Amino acid sequence: MKDVFDIISLLIIFSATIFFIIFFVSSIRERKPRASWLSAGIVLLSFGLILVIYWFQIWTLSYILILLIFITTLLFFLPLHKPTPMKVGTISKRVDERNTMFAREEYQPGTEKYEAYYAAHPELKKVDDSLRKLPKILDPGGKYYDPIKSEEIKKTFGLIKKLTTQVDGEVNEITSEIDPIEVTKLLKDFTIKEGADEVGICELNPMFVYSHVGRGPEKWGSPIKLDHKFAIVFIIEMDYDMVEQAPDIAITEEAARKYLDAANISVSLARKIRSMGYPARAHISDSNYQIMLPPVVVDAGLGELSRMGYLIAKKFGPRVRLGGVTTDLSLIVDKPIVFGVQDFCEVCKKCSENCPSKAIPYNDKTIVRGVEKWELNVEQCLRYWRLVGTDCGLCMKVCPYSHPPTFVHNIVRKGIEKSAVARRLSIWGDDFFYGRKSKIIN
Ligand code: SF4
Ligand code: SF4
Structure with missing residues (x-):
């Protein structure tokens, strides 16, 4: 009987070793040398221990190891502390798109917009003027400027710009009577077939509609009237290898490509809904958004907002771009998720520590328009973008949620979702296997 138990104990240690063998292989595929070496070391150590236990018959050591494996696994998956949801109070005011950093950086001295904006917001003039003195993203002067790639990326944004005139259009006069359950499935399937990775639906919170136009082809400063009841939103995964090159220009190449994909999907989806006889408007980059996509995507159950300000999706972390369509067609909504x-x-x-411009806060959340969240220093972030000539993305790269959805990372994600101990252990584990600091700090 004891012999059988001893052999089982060795098999359990061997199973734990297999986990690290899988981790070793996936680390090589992810081109993470530190994680590869460390996991290889753990595998060798485990085999060494198995040999020592078997050779010298030190079965007590095997029982201690099993106990450790058992306790760790239990603590990792036991729902010890329910994950905390974001606290959303009453949001009383809509955001004016003219105040967003991307709108502000476009105001050029001597223009009507510039005069009008800084007459109303003199407190922002100095910081915005200092930003405007730096080279624009993708223009010569930025650290990672590449004449060929920069031109290609500009062409991609040019294609998106052309789509901004197609976000809305004629609605078919013949309205199809459709069952909300059926049409929800049909539109979700359509969005996935068009190229989205995940799609969700929510009632559109009117507070997430911008109050005035700040960018795009519509008249600057005109009030935005969008009373659609629903939003269909989606996420598209950004390529892991491209994100790994951040803050090099590869990150901007990838972002532009995914913005174009998102724009194409949104325009097709809105067109499809209008062909069914219901109004629908696509919200696309460069810049034709009438809604603030991140909080809408949270409402639609596709992720949570993070310290760095990006949405974190369950499967891909912050390595995603967002897209969406608003409509009056009645749909079945999804619920926000907490993981x-x-x-x-x-x-x-980790993002705060790696952010070269110190734009991501270390401290606690603050209440921003009724929502308790970490607030990014957008001016500091944009300053670094202009210095390097790309949209940086270092925070996205170092975030532990950015690991690809492999077997090992998915197991860790499951633990994080369930257990407070798993969250602590995973943070420690991420630092141990991948390092606390990204090598590319400029
Ligand atoms: S994109 Fe770069 S500069 Fe901006 S918050 Fe992230 S790490 Fe900081
Ligand atoms: S790096 Fe860490 S703190 Fe920053 S967003 Fe990712 S998980 Fe949150």
């Missing part, structure tokens, strides 16, 4: 991001970000702070 541990707030608790994880509370402790992790």
Whole structure:
């Protein structure tokens, strides 16, 4: 009987070793040398221990190891502390798109917009003027400027710009009577077939509609009237290898490509809904958004907001771009999800530590328009973008949620979702296997 138990104990240790063998292989595929070496070391150590136990018959050591494996696994998956949801109070005011950083950087001295804006907001003039003195993203002067790639990226944004005139259009006069359950499935399937990775639906919170036009082809400063009841939103995964090159120009190449994909999907989806006889408007980059996509995507159950300000999706983390369509067609809505991001970000702070412009806060959340969240220093972030000539993305790259959805990372994600101990262990594990600091700090 004891012999059988001893052999089982060795098999359990061997199973734990297999986990690290899989981790070793996926780390090589992800081109993470530190994680590869460390996991290889753990595998060798485990085999060494198995040999020592078997050779010298030190079965007590095997029982201690099993106990450790058992306790760790239990603590990792036991729902010890429910993940904390974001706290959303009453949002009383809509955001004016003219005040967003991307709108402000476009105001050029001597223009009507410039005079009008800074007459109303003199407190922002100095900081915005200092930003405007730096080279524009993708223009010569930025650290990662590449004449060929920069031109290609500009062409991609040019294609998106052409789509801004197609976000809305004629609605078919013949309205199809459709069952909300059926049409919800049909539109979700359509969005996925068009190229989205995940899609969700929510009632559109009117507070997430911009109050005035700040960018795009519509008249600057005109009030935005969008009373659509629903939003269909989606995420598209950004390529892992491209994000890994951040803050090099590869990150901007990838972002532009995914913005174009998102724009094409949104325009097709809105067109499809209008062909059914219901109004629908696509919200696309460069810049034709009438809604603030991140909070809408949260409402539609596709992720949570993080310390760095990006949406964190369950499967791809912050390595996503967003798209969406608003409509009056009645749809079945999804519910927001909570999977541990707030608790994880509370402790992790890896993005804050790696942000070269110190734009991501280390401290606690603050109340921003009724929502308790971490607030990014957008001016500081944009300053670094202009210095390097790309949209940086270092925070996205270092975030532990950015790992690709492989077997090992998915197991860790499951633990993070369930257990407070898993969250702590994963933060420690991420630092151990991948390092606390990204090598490319400029
Ligand atoms: S790096 Fe850490 S703190 Fe920053 S967003 Fe990702 S999980 Fe949150
Ligand atoms: S994009 Fe770069 S500069 Fe901006 S917050 Fe992230 S790490 Fe900081």
